[in-house]
Amino acid sequence: MMTSSLAIIELSALLVPAIKIVALVFAVILPMVAYSVWAERRVSAIIQDRVGPNRVGIPFTKIGLAGLGQPISDGVKFLLKEDFTPGHVNKLYFWLAPALTMVPAILTCAVLPFGSELFGEKMVIADLNVGPLFIFAIASLSVYGIVLAGWASNSKYPFLGGIRSTSQMISYEISLGLSLVPVLLIFGELNLSEIVEEQSKNGWLLLPLWGEGAIWNGGWDRFFLFFPALLAFIIFTTSIFAETNRLPFDLPECETELVAGYHTEYSSMKFALFFLGEYAAMIIGSGLIVTLFLGGWSLPFGWDAALMSMAGNPEQVPWWLGVIHISTFLAKVIAFILFFIWVRWTLPRFRYDQLMKLGWVVFFELALLNIFITAGIIILTRP
Amino acid sequence: MPIVVKRPRLTLAEKCYFPALLKGLRITLGHAIRILRRKKKVTMQYPEVKWDDNLPEHYRGAPALVTDEQDRERCVSCQLCEFICPPRAITIVPEEIPPGDEWQKVEKRPESFEIDMIRCIYCGMCEEVCPEQAIFLRKDYAITGLSREEMIHDKERLYEIGGKREGLVNKWNELK
Amino acid sequence: MSVLFYIFSAVMLVFGLMVVLNRNPVSSALSLVVSFLGLAALFITLNAYFIGVIQVLVYTGAVMVLFIFIIMLLDIKKEQRRDLNYVAMGGGIIVVLALISQLAILLGDFVPGNQQLATLPEGSAVHQDVKLVGEAVFTDFNFHLQLLGILLLVATVGVVVLSRRQGRADRSQQ
Numbered sequence: 001m002m003t004s005s006l007a008i009i010e011l012s013a014l015l016v017p018a019i020k021i022v023a024l025v026f027a028v029i030l031p032m033v034a035y036s037v038w039a040e041r042r043v044s045a046i047i048q049d050r051v052g053p054n055r056v057g058i059p060f061t062k063i064g065l066a067g068l069g070q071p072i073s074d075g076v077k078f079l080l081k082e083d084f085t086p087g088h089v090n091k092l093y094f095w096l097a098p099a100l101t102m103v104p105a106i107l108t109c110a111v112l113p114f115g116s117e118l119f120g121e122k123m124v125i126a127d128l129n130v131g132p133l134f135i136f137a138i139a140s141l142s143v144y145g146i147v148l149a150g151w152a153s154n155s156k157y158p159f160l161g162g163i164r165s166t167s168q169m170i171s172y173e174i175s176l177g178l179s180l181v182p183v184l185l186i187f188g189e190l191n192l193s194e195i196v197e198e199q200s201k202n203g204w205l206l207l208p209l210w211g212e213g214a215i216w217n218g219g220w221d222r223f224f225l226f227f228p229a230l231l232a233f234i235i236f237t238t239s240i241f242a243e244t245n246r247l248p249f250d251l252p253e254c255e256t257e258l259v260a261g262y263h264t265e266y267s268s269m270k271f272a273l274f275f276l277g278e279y280a281a282m283i284i285g286s287g288l289i290v291t292l293f294l295g296g297w298s299l300p301f302g303w304d305a306a307l308m309s310m311a312g313n314p315e316q317v318p319w320w321l322g323v324i325h326i327s328t329f330l331a332k333v334i335a336f337i338l339f340f341i342w343v344r345w346t347l348p349r350f351r352y353d354q355l356m357k358l359g360w361v362v363f364f365e366l367a368l369l370n371i372f373i374t375a376g377i378i379i380l381t382r383p
Numbered sequence: 384m385p386i387v388v389k390r391p392r393l394t395l396a397e398k399c400y401f402p403a404l405l406k407g408l409r410i411t412l413g414h415a416i417r418i419l420r421r422k423k424k425v426t427m428q429y430p431e432v433k434w435d436d437n438l439p440e441h442y443r444g445a446p447a448l449v450t451d452e453q454d455r456e457r458c459v460s461c462q463l464c465e466f467i468c469p470p471r472a473i474t475i476v477p478e479e480i481p482p483g484d485e486w487q488k489v490e491k492r493p494e495s496f497e498i499d500m501i502r503c504i505y506c507g508m509c510e511e512v513c514p515e516q517a518i519f520l521r522k523d524y525a526i527t528g529l530s531r532e533e534m535i536h537d538k539e540r541l542y543e544i545g546g547k548r549e550g551l552v553n554k555w556n557e558l559k
Numbered sequence: 560m561s562v563l564f565y566i567f568s569a570v571m572l573v574f575g576l577m578v579v580l581n582r583n584p585v586s587s588a589l590s591l592v593v594s595f596l597g598l599a600a601l602f603i604t605l606n607a608y609f610i611g612v613i614q615v616l617v618y619t620g621a622v623m624v625l626f627i628f629i630i631m632l633l634d635i636k637k638e639q640r641r642d643l644n645y646v647a648m649g650g651g652i653i654v655v656l657a658l659i660s661q662l663a664i665l666l667g668d669f670v671p672g673n674q675q676l677a678t679l680p681e682g683s684a685v686h687q688d689v690k691l692v693g694e695a696v697f698t699d700f701n702f703h704l705q706l707l708g709i710l711l712l713v714a715t716v717g718v719v720v721l722s723r724r725q726g727r728a729d730r731s732q733q
Contacts, residue, residue: 046418047415050425050426130612133613136620137620144627147627170625173620342412346410
């Protein structure tokens, strides 16, 4: 009797995270990856006065669904294509590299709080105390995939792409990390779910208009801190663009001069893994920006508290509010992905020396300065 | 003499990219909104919507043979088109018109006349060279088939596409 | 938990051996990366999230990337063909044996205590490791921190000076 009940407890302790992982990765992130490719194609077409993929719908019928079947047929196409391994490559690392780009991208979603609570269960896979650090640590591993792909392909263009990508990612990791320090100073917290909680109560970092963050409620510190936060937001977002190798910083791929860079020699599903890994990194990057600067899953203007009091302030967050929170988070992330796409189809590519100069001379210094300014404001305004 | 292009001096606003970036984003957003509000229509949904009605008179589509008012084959199998055809798509087997036929005085006609539409480059030289005005490029452009055999147009098919043409056509018309 | 300990220690040790045994420098470097990941996982099983994450962030994410960056530019085939340096090998084996024997002697004397560890309440030291590390580094060990900072600064300035001198020499040769 005793042992069986213990076993049940153990099982449920394992089962709940397992369900969360499966639900988040396979039901949210991977479909989102596939559909962000579709969105990329549709939005680029709309921006360029075209139509884009609008035909693939339900097979064997005339139902088009505005091309929503396209990602599925793309996936099938990738799986069915010939998986060609050139003779001159280093086989082991050539096979390892695509996995190494996809795995870190998906691992990072472990600490992102994608909702408040659902049936009393916190909507985050691993509620770590070192959330942002964890994300940086894992994201810094994704460079291995690209480096190995470039090296193992044993050919000129992929190698150049790999080298470019390494130096770019190392350079921008610094400004990424430093631009985050002011945010952590403001919240005094490294736990992402508590950062979101705080923003839900006292105003988003970039929208301190309710709770104690509002200026009419005595939130002078948050008012002055808005400007360093905005600077941190700009640096952070730009660095995320560089980290995910998106235009205007897609020099590792650079179709025109490097023939797609590090994945030139790849075909079939291995190529698709690179492709999807990039989009997964973009989704996680958007999720991180949303969590840190735009309130994560919380609704604006203190509506969270209003809805809670409408439900009679129960112990647990009611399920409908939990669902609202999850959809709010997803909506924000999708909006940010659309922003990523919009930027990609607007801006030209930077030159390589400009990229390095921007990273090391401008952003690095600005981020350092921003830390000092933030610390100064905090000392002066918080008693 | 090398031309020296002076590097323009950038103002501070231009140096820090952001105004230009925002301008660019505004332009692309404008295009997107115009398309989404269906104010502007650029692309045509091809198999459903076709441009056929707007094809010009001088359009060069599939070559075809024509008959005249009396349903006589205009082709006298002189084989000029066969010789002029750059990709050698045309194969003609001539035949003597047997005595007793209504058009015996014409003397020759094609026994078979085949155009390999896989080879045809729609250049229109056969039409230009034909002394009898028997071969014309029509407006059919979607020539498809499931096999190579299907893509070879035989005489029957060529007359089916070409149909009947009345009177002498002025080939050297400005439109042609 | 102890199962995880054995798994990650095995990963660490096996890949540590691979660092030495591999003839391909890239394989060696990547084995070291995996070994570091095993170490980080061990830290995390000890609830030392901060140290574990920093281990990944600094060593695997930054230092080893730079290593691989340099190794990639080597001529791998030449490196693989290079003869074994028997003197270095012998020295290495002697050092390892000395270390193992010392450890064996020390651990042979070790008598495990029988005191139970107190279970810490929520929100105590374990859950605030970042804060504790920060407090320790910036108060008690502040002097050492400053010293390390100066050391790193000296190294950075030295690199800049050396590379600039090299550049000037190249230019004067032309």
